[in-house]
Amino acid sequence: MNYYYYAHTSHKEGLESVRRGVACMKEAKQRGLEHKLLVNDFRAALVAKELGIDGAVTVETIRDLDLVLERGDMLLIDSNEELPFKFERFCSEFKVFRMAQKCDEKPVFNEQIIYPWLENSIFADSIYNKYLPKTQRILFFGGDSDASKSILKHENFFDGLNMELLLGHYFFVDYEKELATIFDVMHESEEYTDLIRSSSHVITTSVQCALEAKISGANVVFISDSHIEKCIKNLFKTYNINIVDDFNQNIICKFLSEDTKTEVIKLINVTYDTFFNK
Numbered sequence: 001m002n003y004y005y006y007a008h009t010s011h012k013e014g015l016e017s018v019r020r021g022v023a024c025m026k027e028a029k030q031r032g033l034e035h036k037l038l039v040n041d042f043r044a045a046l047v048a049k050e051l052g053i054d055g056a057v058t059v060e061t062i063r064d065l066d067l068v069l070e071r072g073d074m075l076l077i078d079s080n081e082e083l084p085f086k087f088e089r090f091c092s093e094f095k096v097f098r099m100a101q102k103c104d105e106k107p108v109f110n111e112q113i114i115y116p117w118l119e120n121s122i123f124a125d126s127i128y129n130k131y132l133p134k135t136q137r138i139l140f141f142g143g144d145s146d147a148s149k150s151i152l153k154h155e156n157f158f159d160g161l162n163m164e165l166l167l168g169h170y171f172f173v174d175y176e177k178e179l180a181t182i183f184d185v186m187h188e189s190e191e192y193t194d195l196i197r198s199s200s201h202v203i204t205t206s207v208q209c210a211l212e213a214k215i216s217g218a219n220v221v222f223i224s225d226s227h228i229e230k231c232i233k234n235l236f237k238t239y240n241i242n243i244v245d246d247f248n249q250n251i252i253c254k255f256l257s258e259d260t261k262t263e264v265i266k267l268i269n270v271t272y273d274t275f276f277n278k
Helices: 016-030 042-051 062-067 087-093 173-179 189-198 207-215 230-238 249-257 270-275
Strands: 003-007 035-039 074-078 095-099 112-114 135-141 164-166 199-204 219-224 242-245
Touching (some): 003 016, 016 035, 016 074, 016 207, 016 270, 035 042, 062 074, 062 087, 135 189, 189 207, 199 207, 230 242, 242 249
Parallel strands (some): 003 035, 095 112, 135 199, 199 219, 219 242
16 A cells, blocks of 8 residues: 655745645655555646655646546545546545545545644644754745745835745746845745744745744744634634735734744644554
């Protein structure tokens, strides 16, 4: 029996599913289980290797998963793609888990739904639980992609805050040149893990980044838009992650002025036990 994690990514969606997939596959490796990360994007496979998982297999879309799997394999789908018409057959031939995309997500057939906003279902690399001394730094991570150039649109928000920018993997070179007019210090995307673990303050628009930074003991602020799900808000409240709506600088400054309290949040993930249960 093999354990597969399918992470769908794109220039618009970023790489959050890959980060969750890497965490899951590292857990499988620790347990001595046969495992493979499946991705739909060559860039995602390279990022997975940076994060510690070699040999990710690229499949074109969710419809092609059965070309890789064999009957009886375990499959966890982390994708917002429309389910294929043959999904019912997937669920009969494989043991299927699916990462919920919305708070009220329900099974379509007999697959098991994982809700990644529950405290016992957070998929984050255990490396973030290994404490690093903090550098006094305000790090901004606007996600691995910024197709709409949201950072540039909110240029005034960054005035006077002395933030350092962590670039996304999907940022183009010409975009980096434009961002250099806003940030004096910019870090390459390959530095993601070390910077998240070592920064005293992290401001982000990425749910996964917010969780990883908080687990690492940072003072975290999540910049939200109007589409944030209630279940995510509840999770952030539990983890004491501050939420700011739409790049409000006044509120950001209030949170940044608060004393940083190092909180070591231990991951308790019983979902791993369920997924890896033979």
